[in-house]
Amino acid sequence: MSATETLTTWLNDFGTALEQNDVSTAAGMFADECYWRDLVTFTWNIKTMEGQDQVTDMLNARLSDVKPSNWELDGEAAHDAENDIIEGWINFETAVARGRGQIRLLGGKCWTLLTTMVELKGYEEPKGTTRPMGVEHGVHKGRKNWLERRQQEEAELGYKEQPYIVIIGGGQGGIALGARMRRLGVPTIIIEKNERPGDSWRKRYKSLCLHDPVWYDHLPYLPFPDHWPVFAPKDKIGDWLEMYTKVMELNYWSSTLCKSASYDESAQEWTVNVVRDGKEVTLRPKQLVLATGMSGIPRVPEIPGMDKFKGDIHHSSAHGSSEAYTGKRAIVLGSNNSAHDICAALYENDADTTMIQRSSTHIARSDTLMELALGDLYSERAVASGVDTNTADMIFASLPYRILHTFQIPVYEEMAKQDADFYAGLEKAGFLLDWGDDGSGLFMKYLRRGSGYYIDVGASQLIIDGDVKLRSGVNIDHIKENSVVLTDGSELPADLIVLATGYGSMNGFAAKLISQEVADKVGKVWGLGSDTTKDPGPWEGEQRNMWKPTQQENLWFHGGNLHQSRHYSQFLSLQLKARYEGLDTPVYGLQEVHHLS
Numbered sequence: 001m002s003a004t005e006t007l008t009t010w011l012n013d014f015g016t017a018l019e020q021n022d023v024s025t026a027a028g029m030f031a032d033e034c035y036w037r038d039l040v041t042f043t044w045n046i047k048t049m050e051g052q053d054q055v056t057d058m059l060n061a062r063l064s065d066v067k068p069s070n071w072e073l074d075g076e077a078a079h080d081a082e083n084d085i086i087e088g089w090i091n092f093e094t095a096v097a098r099g100r101g102q103i104r105l106l107g108g109k110c111w112t113l114l115t116t117m118v119e120l121k122g123y124e125e126p127k128g129t130t131r132p133m134g135v136e137h138g139v140h141k142g143r144k145n146w147l148e149r150r151q152q153e154e155a156e157l158g159y160k161e162q163p164y165i166v167i168i169g170g171g172q173g174g175i176a177l178g179a180r181m182r183r184l185g186v187p188t189i190i191i192e193k194n195e196r197p198g199d200s201w202r203k204r205y206k207s208l209c210l211h212d213p214v215w216y217d218h219l220p221y222l223p224f225p226d227h228w229p230v231f232a233p234k235d236k237i238g239d240w241l242e243m244y245t246k247v248m249e250l251n252y253w254s255s256t257l258c259k260s261a262s263y264d265e266s267a268q269e270w271t272v273n274v275v276r277d278g279k280e281v282t283l284r285p286k287q288l289v290l291a292t293g294m295s296g297i298p299r300v301p302e303i304p305g306m307d308k309f310k311g312d313i314h315h316s317s318a319h320g321s322s323e324a325y326t327g328k329r330a331i332v333l334g335s336n337n338s339a340h341d342i343c344a345a346l347y348e349n350d351a352d353t354t355m356i357q358r359s360s361t362h363i364a365r366s367d368t369l370m371e372l373a374l375g376d377l378y379s380e381r382a383v384a385s386g387v388d389t390n391t392a393d394m395i396f397a398s399l400p401y402r403i404l405h406t407f408q409i410p411v412y413e414e415m416a417k418q419d420a421d422f423y424a425g426l427e428k429a430g431f432l433l434d435w436g437d438d439g440s441g442l443f444m445k446y447l448r449r450g451s452g453y454y455i456d457v458g459a460s461q462l463i464i465d466g467d468v469k470l471r472s473g474v475n476i477d478h479i480k481e482n483s484v485v486l487t488d489g490s491e492l493p494a495d496l497i498v499l500a501t502g503y504g505s506m507n508g509f510a511a512k513l514i515s516q517e518v519a520d521k522v523g524k525v526w527g528l529g530s531d532t533t534k535d536p537g538p539w540e541g542e543q544r545n546m547w548k549p550t551q552q553e554n555l556w557f558h559g560g561n562l563h564q565s566r567h568y569s570q571f572l573s574l575q576l577k578a579r580y581e582g583l584d585t586p587v588y589g590l591q592e593v594h595h596l597s
Contacts, residue, residue, distance in 0.1 A: 003077040011072065012071070015068070021064065024056070027052050028052070033111070034111055034113075036054075036110075036115070037113070038116075040117040041066070042094070042588070043058065044578075044586060045590065046547055047548075050400070058588060062588050065095070067094060069094075071091075073088050073089070076088070086105040087102065087104040090102065096120055097117045098118050098119050102394060102398040114394070117574050120574060120578060125183045127183075158281060163189040163251070164285060165187070165287045165576060166272050166285040166287075167189070167191065168289065169191070170291075172562055173291040175219070179221060179248040179569075184577045186577055187251075188251060190250060190291075193257050194255070197242040197252055198238030198239060199254075201234040201237045202234060202235055207342075207345040212561065216378040216389075220569060220570070263552070268286065270288045271283075288554060289558050289576075292509050298315040298504070300501065304477075305478045308479065310482055311495040312495070313499070314499065315499045325351040326351060327351070329495045330343075331356060331498070332355050333356045333499050334357075334498075335356075335359075335431075337453070338500045339355060339500035340456070340459035341459065343355050343459055354470070356475065356484075357471070357474075361431075361432065361433065368418055369455060373411050373443065377392035377396060397567070401541060402541060408444055412435055412439060412441035415441070422464075426463065429464050431470060437533055442455070449534035452534075475487045479497070484497065505526065507519050520596050522555065523596055524594070526543060526546065527540070527544050528540055529594070
């Protein structure tokens with residue numbers, strides 16, 4: 001049989017077994033090593049079942065409710081003869097939703113299966129032929145135009161009428177989710193402390209830009225135009241977010257500080273206290289989403305002598321222009337993205353700059369990263385071959401986290417070969433390099449710990465050439481009036497100290513906003529449980545507490561980079577929409593808590 005015939009036969013047999021509630025036969029169609037990654041459709045969760053036993057358990061728990069049907073191959077299957085893998089795109093339905101997915105057969109049995117929820121039946125987004133008319137033609141006395149209706153909504157939501165959802169954090173994550181909730185007709189307010197949408201980008205250091213390419217970074221519904229730069233500067237991103245917020249008609253409360261939040265178990269609603277335009281407002285949403293992202297609360301170390309320092313000392317999040325430090329002696333503590341960017345900006349402005357590298361860092365050159373790691377999915381080359389951003393997202397999502405590192409390791413091995421001279425130069429300069437605990441490189445580090453890397457856009461060459469000085473394997477022991485003393489006893493004069501020391505966890509923000517009790521109830525946010533550096537086990541199989549139900553009822557976490565904000569906002573929005581409409585949403589495999597922060 002052809003690959004298409006083989007996969008079609010498998011889908012037909014699988015669908016028949018599920019319709020007949022024959023769990024044993026359905027599970028037996030999976031290989032001994034198998035992975036079923038479900039994004040909401042079967043589990044009302046983001047959950048990966050690993051092995052036949054876990055597939056069996058999930059189907060026994062969920063099959064009678066889900067009622068899957070109409071399994072179909074979408075297009076032709078592909079055959080990798082060398083590895084005996086047949087793969088293809090699939091469409092299917094459940095009792096309440098339509099789904100799309102991807103499947104790989106290995107030796108005739110299912111190796112990986114991705115099932116994702118696309119839309120809820122009867123609650124589809126209005127688009128295309130179902131788009132609203134906008135203006136009702138004819139003569140109607142006393143009717144309000146679009147502007148008047150928007151003004152009325154803005155005046156009443158949060159005051160006369162309560163939102164169903166409050167999103168804390170109006171950066172890219174909150175905006176992307178807010179756009180999806182708007183399309184789904186769910187009353188939502190986004191709370192943002194800054195004055196304008198996009199300020200979370202505008203207010204960062206002057207040289208900040210996206211280190212990810214444009215194809216990776218589109219927002220839902222409105223992709224960047226085809227002349228948009230490959231790497232967008234921060235203020236351009238800020239303006240795009242502001243425009244997007246307005247065009248998508250989001251209820252965005254800027255200049256609003258969220259003071260506290262608490263959950264009423266009996267009423268099943270939150271009390272969220274905010275200060276807007278100097279006035280206290282109490283919101284009572286049913287669902288609370290923390291969308292403060294990975295760069296929420298700056299992590300500022302307590303270093304002895306900080307209060308005695310006569311120069312400027314601040315966290316990297318507060319670093320603006322480097323022009324004020326021309327001719328000054330600058331110390332940058334840290335060696336990840338922000339530290340490198342700020343060192344480069346200080347050098348450009350003729351500051352005498354030294355980087356303090358406390359521990360090893362993974363470096364990937366931007367051009368090589370785009371070619372080897374992203375080029376097949378997120379590039380002009382990918383678009384030309386028919387892989388648009390949505391398709392790329394699905395391909396990436398179809399690779400289970402348990403085996404994702406095995407796909408990444410060869411990429412970074414090739415990177416090490418291609419850029420061997422570059423890495424040799426860094427090591428000669430004394431820079432402490434690593435490739436992740438298992439050699440799987442940048443993206444696995446991001447998924448596991450959210451830190452520990454730099455995408456090189458020029459600063460590494462400054463270190464190689466000695467234009468940015470480097471002290472590695474040390475920390476700042478204490479600070480004097482005009483200098484820093486390192487842990488090796490050496491002393492460096494300083495007029496400026498930039499603490500590029502990262503950010504606290506989203507769990508920490510929950511503790512600050514809600515309570516330590518709720519933060520402990522939820523547990524650690526982010527990481528896979530890979531038992532690698534800063535990602536303690538046990539194995540979770542998915543990002544801890546992200547985009548899915550948590551142990552605290554009606555509390556959700558949303559964020560990540562632009563790719564994750566775009567992709568996973570789809571699945572979080574459908575979970576929230578289902579609850580808004582009163583659909584039954586029994587969660588399978590709710591994550592246990594193993595780590596508190």
